[in-house]
Amino acid sequence: MIRPDAPLLLEIHELHARVEDQPILKGVNLSVRAGEIHALMGRNGSGKSTLSKVLAGHPAYSVTSGSVRYRGDNLLELEPEQRARIGVFLGFQYPVEIPGVSNLEFLRVATNARRLERGDPELDTFAFEDLVRERLKLVQMDPAFLERSVNEGFSGGEKKRNEILQMALLEPLVAILDETDSGLDIDALRIVAEGVGQLAGPDNATLLITHYQRLLDLITPDFVHVMAAGRILRTGGKELALELERTGYDWVDQELARQPVEVA
Amino acid sequence: MSTATVGDLVSQPYKHGFVTDIETEKIAKGLSEDVVRLISSKKDEPDFLLRFRLKAFRQWLQMEEPDWAALGYPKIDYQNIIYYAAPKQQEKKTSLDEVDPKLLETFDKLGIPLSEQKRLSNVAVDAVFDSVSIATTYREKLAEHGVIFCSISEAVKDYPDLVETYLGSVVPSNDNYFAALNSAVFSDGSFVFIPKGVECPMELSTYFRINSSDTGQFERTLIVAEEGASVSYLEGCTAPMFDTNQLHAAVVELVVLDDASIKYSTVQNWYAGDEHGVGGIYNFVTKRGQCRGNRSRISWTQVETGSAITWKYPSCVLQGADSVGEFYSVALTNHYQQADTGTKMIHVGPRTRSTIVSKGISAGHSSNSYRGLVQIGSKAVGAKNYSQCDSMLLGDQAAANTYPYIRSQQPDAVVEHEASTCRISADQLFYLQSRGVGFEAAISMMVSGFCREVFNQLPMEFAAEADKLLALKLEGSVG
Numbered sequence: 001m002i003r004p005d006a007p008l009l010l011e012i013h014e015l016h017a018r019v020e021d022q023p024i025l026k027g028v029n030l031s032v033r034a035g036e037i038h039a040l041m042g043r044n045g046s047g048k049s050t051l052s053k054v055l056a057g058h059p060a061y062s063v064t065s066g067s068v069r070y071r072g073d074n075l076l077e078l079e080p081e082q083r084a085r086i087g088v089f090l091g092f093q094y095p096v097e098i099p100g101v102s103n104l105e106f107l108r109v110a111t112n113a114r115r116l117e118r119g120d121p122e123l124d125t126f127a128f129e130d131l132v133r134e135r136l137k138l139v140q141m142d143p144a145f146l147e148r149s150v151n152e153g154f155s156g157g158e159k160k161r162n163e164i165l166q167m168a169l170l171e172p173l174v175a176i177l178d179e180t181d182s183g184l185d186i187d188a189l190r191i192v193a194e195g196v197g198q199l200a201g202p203d204n205a206t207l208l209i210t211h212y213q214r215l216l217d218l219i220t221p222d223f224v225h226v227m228a229a230g231r232i233l234r235t236g237g238k239e240l241a242l243e244l245e246r247t248g249y250d251w252v253d254q255e256l257a258r259q260p261v262e263v264a
Numbered sequence: 265m266s267t268a269t270v271g272d273l274v275s276q277p278y279k280h281g282f283v284t285d286i287e288t289e290k291i292a293k294g295l296s297e298d299v300v301r302l303i304s305s306k307k308d309e310p311d312f313l314l315r316f317r318l319k320a321f322r323q324w325l326q327m328e329e330p331d332w333a334a335l336g337y338p339k340i341d342y343q344n345i346i347y348y349a350a351p352k353q354q355e356k357k358t359s360l361d362e363v364d365p366k367l368l369e370t371f372d373k374l375g376i377p378l379s380e381q382k383r384l385s386n387v388a389v390d391a392v393f394d395s396v397s398i399a400t401t402y403r404e405k406l407a408e409h410g411v412i413f414c415s416i417s418e419a420v421k422d423y424p425d426l427v428e429t430y431l432g433s434v435v436p437s438n439d440n441y442f443a444a445l446n447s448a449v450f451s452d453g454s455f456v457f458i459p460k461g462v463e464c465p466m467e468l469s470t471y472f473r474i475n476s477s478d479t480g481q482f483e484r485t486l487i488v489a490e491e492g493a494s495v496s497y498l499e500g501c502t503a504p505m506f507d508t509n510q511l512h513a514a515v516v517e518l519v520v521l522d523d524a525s526i527k528y529s530t531v532q533n534w535y536a537g538d539e540h541g542v543g544g545i546y547n548f549v550t551k552r553g554q555c556r557g558n559r560s561r562i563s564w565t566q567v568e569t570g571s572a573i574t575w576k577y578p579s580c581v582l583q584g585a586d587s588v589g590e591f592y593s594v595a596l597t598n599h600y601q602q603a604d605t606g607t608k609m610i611h612v613g614p615r616t617r618s619t620i621v622s623k624g625i626s627a628g629h630s631s632n633s634y635r636g637l638v639q640i641g642s643k644a645v646g647a648k649n650y651s652q653c654d655s656m657l658l659g660d661q662a663a664a665n666t667y668p669y670i671r672s673q674q675p676d677a678v679v680e681h682e683a684s685t686c687r688i689s690a691d692q693l694f695y696l697q698s699r700g701v702g703f704e705a706a707i708s709m710m711v712s713g714f715c716r717e718v719f720n721q722l723p724m725e726f727a728a729e730a731d732k733l734l735a736l737k738l739e740g741s742v743g
Contacts (some may be wrong), residue, residue: 056698084700096691100713113700166699
């Protein structure tokens, strides 16, 4: 929902970033207010995933210029764990497996780190188990998943639902979901979409990175941005996504050709 | 802004590196038959023990230092070591009030409070300072149950027959070079005797603290559990930081009779040398248990995190029918540490079973080798062994090796061996961090997860300590 006076949660200004020697982001500008749902679309290689990793603080990426303000403060000077604790959440496209680390224990430590930051009391093992079992219902996951190692042996759909479960426990203010819909069958997609929809509220914001319209059928975005060559090329409402479905991305090449080439 | 990198991880200094300023009596450097006699006379030992020592010394002179381990170190000059040092308080104190307060303070600092009010409850402690036992707690309570827990030096005087019967019966003095040396010059260690049918009511623990820089440490421990008896024993070790190497050559012998069991746990945190590999303890240890009785059981659990060089193979000889041997180990090496450690499970009797779970973590420029032997004799009908060796490599300069030996003369024996290698990946680390878990906590979580199976074997109080110890030991260790 768009409210022009809602607090500005995320303000990205002329963001440039590279991985190793390769410049990927070439001047991203984006503002996200509380209560809003944004969709970020674009071809592979447009920089969508890179943007999400840079916001989360992935060490492989370095910011060369520009700024990111989260609730008015400089986000880029914070370590990844601090960003998570203050409410920035990245739902990974390919959640990694961590054998030997129990899912339950990991979720508890993460949840308590967030709670501590917000001034809430930490939950002991029992209280946490009650909380997590309740949240499991949101993603329709079996409690047996808690006993397993993090993401170990999980199917693609289960991994994505584990991401949403974490979102439900951590209650972030800005949730960036990187192709959360990829690799999901229609039922899993529905569960994920419902979970995201239920967690979205007037005080937080969601940035959905996706290729396809189908997720956006289930979660209506307030803004749709099209990214190409490391920048946001066009911004529109939900109709823009429908238009893309019809026309594809060829127009993007034409538009890029018309614009001056940036010397990185 | 830079994300915490491997190299940035705050270095945790070895917090046990302090030296206690206390008067110590030492004899001159060097080893000869006279030195052996001197040691024996200083300890006022009975004749049988002096003969034991002399026999071992003569055997040692005929032996050659072994060089087959995957370890590299400069030749040890055995004449450049002091073979006896003792804190200058007279005989063993009957009351802790009489013990030099500086000694009590030392153990306090190490987390092993000995004084009445603060002692660890339900754990009897024998505190050994520079190879001399200075205090043992809870002796009366244990005596009520018939349990003997005292230093070897005292046992030799108070229970000479028991000692004479069992000493050297599991590890004969000519078993290997370092056992021979130890048998000649051992100073002190613990003696535990659990009589028939007694389940020892508390955990027993010996805490070894090296303080002097140029002495060798030769502890000797002997634990006997008679029919139906059982005991859980924990050994802890620390030493100050010196820039020379010190030799620690210990011998531990365990004996279990019918239906008896001994659980022996070690958390070893000797000084490992600095980040350039200077200094550190050479830890060459012979530990062996004999399951003499039917249905007897010996379980070794070790967490090895210190020492410049570790060379030890806690082993079980499974003689009794249906006897069981277990070995659970976490060996962590960092910087320039080297470890060649493992176990020998010797199946002699029928239906004997052994389990080996070995976890090696190699970081820095260290080298970590597992060496294990599973031997099934011709009479070991229906024997079973399960071995699992897992290596975790942190960074790209460390090494892990596995040398499993299986020798079986029994066609129906079942021997299973599994091995795995893994690394902590940057992606896994980032995943945990992106959920609010700090860099150090994340490494710790992953390493703990890796060690879980072994830590679950430790007595509860020490499992938590082991977790923390491992976290402290990992500095600059992930690539």
